[in-house]
Amino acid sequence: MSMLLNIEDLRFSWPGDTRPVLAMDSLALTAGEKVFMFGPSGSGKSTLLALIGGLVRPQAGRILFQAQDLTALGGARRDRIRAEHLGVIFQQFNLLPWLDLKANVMLPCRFSRARAARAGDVGAAAQNLLGAMGLDPVLWGRRADRLSVGQQQRVAAARALIGRPALILADEPTSALDHDRRQDFLDLLFGQVEAAGSTLLFVSHDRELAGRFDRAVDLTELNQAGVAA
Amino acid sequence: MNLLGLAWRSLVNRRFAVILTVCTIALSIGLLVLVEQLRSEVRQGFYRSVSGVDLIVGGRTAPVQLLLYSVFGIGDATNDISWQTYTELEDLPEVEWAIPMALGDSHRSFRVLGTSTAFFRHYRFGDGEALALASGQVFDDLFDVVVGAQVARQLGYEVGDRIVLAHGTGNVSLQGHDDHPFTITGILAPTGTPVDQQLYVSLAAHRAIHIGWERGVQMPGSAIDPDRARAEAEALTPTSVTAIMLGLTTRAAVFGLQRRINEYREEALSAIMPGITLQQLWRITGLAEQVLRVVAGLVVLAGLLGMLTVLLATLGERRREMAILRANGARPWQIAGLLVFEAGLIAAAGIVLGVLLAILVQLAAAPWLLANFGLHVGLSWPAPWQLGVLGLIFLAGLLVALVPALMAYQRTLADGMQVRT
Ligand SMILES: Nc1ncnc2c1ncn2[C@@H]1O[C@H](COP(=O)(O)OP(=O)(O)OP(=O)(O)O)[C@@H](O)[C@H]1O
Numbered sequence: 343m344s345m346l347l348n349i350e351d352l353r354f355s356w357p358g359d360t361r362p363v364l365a366m367d368s369l370a371l372t373a374g375e376k377v378f379m380f381g382p383s384g385s386g387k388s389t390l391l392a393l394i395g396g397l398v399r400p401q402a403g404r405i406l407f408q409a410q411d412l413t414a415l416g417g418a419r420r421d422r423i424r425a426e427h428l429g430v431i432f433q434q435f436n437l438l439p440w441l442d443l444k445a446n447v448m449l450p451c452r453f454s455r456a457r458a459a460r461a462g463d464v465g466a467a468a469q470n471l472l473g474a475m476g477l478d479p480v481l482w483g484r485r486a487d488r489l490s491v492g493q494q495q496r497v498a499a500a501r502a503l504i505g506r507p508a509l510i511l512a513d514e515p516t517s518a519l520d521h522d523r524r525q526d527f528l529d530l531l532f533g534q535v536e537a538a539g540s541t542l543l544f545v546s547h548d549r550e551l552a553g554r555f556d557r558a559v560d561l562t563e564l565n566q567a568g569v570a571a
Numbered sequence: 572m573n574l575l576g577l578a579w580r581s582l583v584n585r586r587f588a589v590i591l592t593v594c595t596i597a598l599s600i601g602l603l604v605l606v607e608q609l610r611s612e613v614r615q616g617f618y619r620s621v622s623g624v625d626l627i628v629g630g631r632t633a634p635v636q637l638l639l640y641s642v643f644g645i646g647d648a649t650n651d652i653s654w655q656t657y658t659e660l661e662d663l664p665e666v667e668w669a670i671p672m673a674l675g676d677s678h679r680s681f682r683v684l685g686t687s688t689a690f691f692r693h694y695r696f697g698d699g700e701a702l703a704l705a706s707g708q709v710f711d712d713l714f715d716v717v718v719g720a721q722v723a724r725q726l727g728y729e730v731g732d733r734i735v736l737a738h739g740t741g742n743v744s745l746q747g748h749d750d751h752p753f754t755i756t757g758i759l760a761p762t763g764t765p766v767d768q769q770l771y772v773s774l775a776a777h778r779a780i781h782i783g784w785e786r787g788v789q790m791p792g793s794a795i796d797p798d799r800a801r802a803e804a805e806a807l808t809p810t811s812v813t814a815i816m817l818g819l820t821t822r823a824a825v826f827g828l829q830r831r832i833n834e835y836r837e838e839a840l841s842a843i844m845p846g847i848t849l850q851q852l853w854r855i856t857g858l859a860e861q862v863l864r865v866v867a868g869l870v871v872l873a874g875l876l877g878m879l880t881v882l883l884a885t886l887g888e889r890r891r892e893m894a895i896l897r898a899n900g901a902r903p904w905q906i907a908g909l910l911v912f913e914a915g916l917i918a919a920a921g922i923v924l925g926v927l928l929a930i931l932v933q934l935a936a937a938p939w940l941l942a943n944f945g946l947h948v949g950l951s952w953p954a955p956w957q958l959g960v961l962g963l964i965f966l967a968g969l970l971v972a973l974v975p976a977l978m979a980y981q982r983t984l985a986d987g988m989q990v991r992t
Pocket residue numbers: 356357363381382383384385386387388389390985986987
């Protein structure tokens with residue numbers, strides 16, 4: 343299998359902090375795998391996702407995404423790569439409340455022509471994904487803030503998946519859901535991730551879910567900064 | 572839908588705050604534009620009324636005062652000019668025409684001017700336009716009266732109507748000249764000057780209605796009866812006039828004649844050049860105008876600060892919105908640009924609405940100015956320099972928006988990828 347993401351000798355501290363949040367030798371993701379990452383609160387999970395997303399730049403190390411070193415690229419290029427190749431799902435508050443569902447799902451295609459081109463007919467792609475995530479067509483034209491939290495998370499998943507990005511970063515997307523909804527959400531998400539052929543990096547405290555993934559990664563084991571603390 | 576479409580949807584979502592901000596800016600711009608427009612229009616209107624007059628002569632008084640009471644009906648004359656002086660001035664070789672003006676009577680709050688038919692022949696206004704009669708003819712008989720356009724319109728007069736005149740210029744006529752009913756023989760075409768606000772009688776008529784009024788009240792039995800007055804009209808030579816308008820054969824003679832009149836031995840006189848006296852008037856009112864301008868400018872500043880307040884207030888609640896946009900590929904400058912775009916839209920809408928508001932107020936105020944001061948206030952677009960000022964205000968709006976925009980820019984860089992609430 344081909345390598346999608348390769349992190350080497352990474353070291354990162356937030357501006358103003360003296361101690362690094364992250365210090366890790368390597369992490370590799372192969373194309374198409376579904377990886378579960380866990381670690382206690384404050385261990386740097388979200389920070390790692392921000393680094394992979396190209397929103398922040400590490401002080402040292404390399405982040406190779408599709409054989410391109412993100413750390414060597416300028417902000418504009420990293421923003422472009424994120425728009426084109428990444429889908430992001432947060433724990434909650436994923437959606438622009440004043441946009442309807444369909445417009446929310448189409449959002450990444452506004453920032454990347456390449457992604458819009460991959461999606462083909464963006465409107466139709468958005469509707470297909472909303473349908474696939476189990477959202478009733480009567481909801482599609484509704485403002486996003488009129489949905490339940492579980493429905494909003496499914497819209498967020500549909501948005502992350504539009505235009506078949508290479509990598510989906512999910513930062514505790516199920517934490518706001520109860521047990522049954524969590525399983526339903528994972529079923530739907532996995533189905534679409536597999537259909538799109540995307541890689542999934544799924545962050546959660548909830549170890550119970552780990553069994554459903556190809557493998558699980560403990561960030562505290564990887565992260566020497568965490569060990570040192 | 573592109574990024575601007577998104578900005579628009581976001582604005583619509585916050586429409587109440589946005590509309591209020593637009594209204595604040597529109598009001599401030601409206602005030603600013605209105606102050607300027609009215610200022611220049613009022614000046615224009617004043618100038619129109621005296622553009623064809625070379626000199627105005629009155630009893631010794633301050634130039635501005637003479638101009639105001641003789642032409643614009645503001646204030647009262649303190650000194651008259653003797654009839655003797657009038658005839659001497661009229662006969663001077665450099666004087667082409669002289670219009671006598673006898674003031675002191677009114678008709679239902681409109682001024683009555685005793686004058687000669689020279690007024691209708693020689694008075695010029697605006698770009699040298701002559702007076703024209705809308706209907707009827709100028710006065711001929713002793714008890715004929717010609718009325719200005721606005722007088723006829725407001726009081727619903729037609730040629731042939733009979734009216735009475737009142738002593739003094741108050742609104743309420745305490746004692747009417749009931750024994751001297753006048754007949755309207757002519758109605759003047761509108762001029763957009765104080766001419767429209769006046770009634771015109773002959774000097775003989777002015778004199779006749781004042782016989783028996785020397786003490787300010789009518790002496791019982793002392794009023795002359797109309798028919799006798801008519802018969803004696805020839806004998807009713809005026810003894811004095813309030814002011815005289817002069818037209819000279821050459822403009823070059825103005826300065827010399829003005830000096831000679833001001834140094835006249837027989838009587839203390841003042842001669843003024845209306846254009847120059849208006850300049851003096853504007854110097855007096857200039858300070859007030861300056862204050863108004865500064866106030867209007869400060870109000871605009873307050874409007875822009877109001878916009879800044881609203882933008883800063885929304886910044887907190889929009890942090891989430893920005894994190895979402897950023898995670899989906901938006902660049903930091905795009906997020907900052909959203910705020911600048913929004914401010915630009917608010918400022919532009921405020922400016923356009925403000926100008927419209929100013930024009931509406933001008934439209935509404937025009938009849939009032941015309942009715943009360945005989946000032947013709949035309950509808951005008953802001954002058955090019957004013958448009959320049961509006962453009963600068965728009966730029967100031969964008970500049971103001973740079974504050975929240977830079978804050979948003981920094982925040983998007985510092986927040987990483989987490990949605991913070
Ligand atoms: N934008 C930021 N600026 C400065 N420091 C930050 C920022 N985001 C996170 N940190 C710090 O980095 C450390 C790791 O935070 P991070 O959010 O990555 O943890 P996490 O593993 O995602 O925790 P959680 O499970 O609670 O989400 C924390 O000490 C936090 O204070």
